[in-house]
Amino acid sequence: MEGGFSVKTLIKNASVYHNHRFETLDILLEDGRIARMGGCGGESCDKVIDAGGSRVVPGFLDIHTHGAVGVDVNGADAEGFEKICRFFASQGTTSWLCSVLTDTKEQTMQAIDMYKEWKKTEHHGANLMGIHLEGPFLCPDYKGAMPEHLLKKPDMELLKAYQEEAEGEVRYITVSPEVEGIVDFIPYIKSLGIQVAIGHSGADYDTARKAIQNGALGATHTGNAMKLLHQHFPAIWGAVLEDDDVYCEMICDGRHLHPGTVRFIIKIKGLDRVVAITDSIMAAGLPDGNYKLGVNDVVVVDGDAKLATDGTRAGSTLTTGKALKNLLEFTGRSLTDIIPMLTENPARLIGVYDRVGSIEPGKDADLVFLDEGCNVVRTFVKGKECY
Missing domain, CATH: 2.30.40.10 (Urease, subunit C, domain 1)
Incomplete structure (x- = not known):
């Protein structure tokens, strides 16, 4: 009105x-x-x-992104979130979750509070639908760009405090199944209204299967920062590929996954269980240079983002519009096949398909x-x- x-x-x-x-x-x-x-x-x-x-x-949903156009989610204010929203709209993203990289309790609370401040402002871009916590209950051996000293054992009081501060809008969390006790906490996490994905993990097959049986429904940036498939030890990757219900995130920038791997995952999972994400950082939409990802220093060369300390890949500079074109090129499939990976599938995964994800009255x-x-x-x- x-x-x-x-x-x-x-x-x-x-x-x-x-x-x-x-x-x-x-x-x-x-x-x-x-x-x-x-x-x-x-x-x-x-x-x-x-x-x-x-x-x-339908407008694209990006459920895993750490920022763009010079704004890092962990350090963003309301104006910064709005800047990301406007850029994302130009790339076809109409809804997104801000992914908070593992950080201190104080900084995570600050990011949540700035999200709430953004909600009070007038908006002219993509709709920020809630929060994705990438950690802190993650395995140090597969930390990727996560700061190891900030990783924690399961702390449900802390998670409940985050959810209460967010007024119920933490929608998604990444956990590592092998972190002691986390598998048994998955039903409780879901009772808080948070969908669970597994990743940053070297979990064995049986442990990953138990996490899935307890309610984990997503796999975070499948094939990256996780133990890979071996014929004798299928591990977490084998578990998420095998299960018919699990949604597999994919970063389709041509760096995180070879095009053949993209085709392989789609062939195994089917068109209705793959979710295209960007995992973008503040460098998305900007030239090569020096940037931040949470507490980390990141260097971007030829569009490839890596930690300044050890060269570990640290997110991407991908956009959803480019992901769409890459998926079409990598797979040779039709646009009708690819669209659900950016729309319907992520909406179903995080429980918002009643509002977005398809064009319906x-x-x-x-x-x-x-x-x-x-x-x-x-x-x-x-x-x-x-x-």
Whole structure:
């Protein structure tokens, strides 16, 4: 509602991604939601957009990202979060989770508080839907870019305090199954409203399977910072690939996973259990140089982000728009096959598919227009054009 009046926008002559295929449909947007689809030509509207046959797909969800355009999630203020939101909208991202890298209790609380401050402001970009905690209950041997001295054994009072401070909007957490006691805590973590992913881990197969049986539903940046598959010891990677329910995150920048590995994971998991993420850091959208990732110093050369101390890869400079194009190139699959990895699958994983992830009446009017080259040319977030 604007000024007490209902605002209606009609998008006509669009090739709309609906029911896993493209259909020629009109879309009526009203007060931030999709009001109706089909033939809507008789409606009296405030604005009419002729899509001219352009492909319109659901807005992309990025559930694992540490920042962009010079802003690091761990140190962001409300203005910084909004800066990320506006950049993300230009890349086709309409919803995202801010991934807080393992940090001190004080800095993690600060990041949560700044997220809450952002929620109070006026928004003109992607919708920040909540928080992903990447740690601190992680295995030191597979820490990746995690600061080892800040990793902890399971502390449910601490996690509960984070969730209370976030007013229930910590939606996702990464844990390592082999950390003593964490597997038994997974049902409790989920009772707090937090979806659980496993990663940063050298867990053996049986331990990883127990974590999955106890409710872990995601695998964090599959194939990275985890023990790999061996014919005698399938380990955590074998467990997450085998299980039909687990969603596997993938960083499709061509560096974290070889294109053949991308195809391999999709072939095993199926199109409905792969989630494309960026794992981007503050360098996304900016030139090579020196940056931060939480407490870490990071150097970016040729777009490749690595820790300044030892050269460990530290996130990426990927965007969702580029991930889409990479997936199309790496797999040779159709756009209809790839779209759910950026939309429906992450929405289902974190439990927000009732609001976003597909183009349906009643859902948020989060839409992305693609040109013939699958470049993002227009983005709508809750019915408002942001790019």
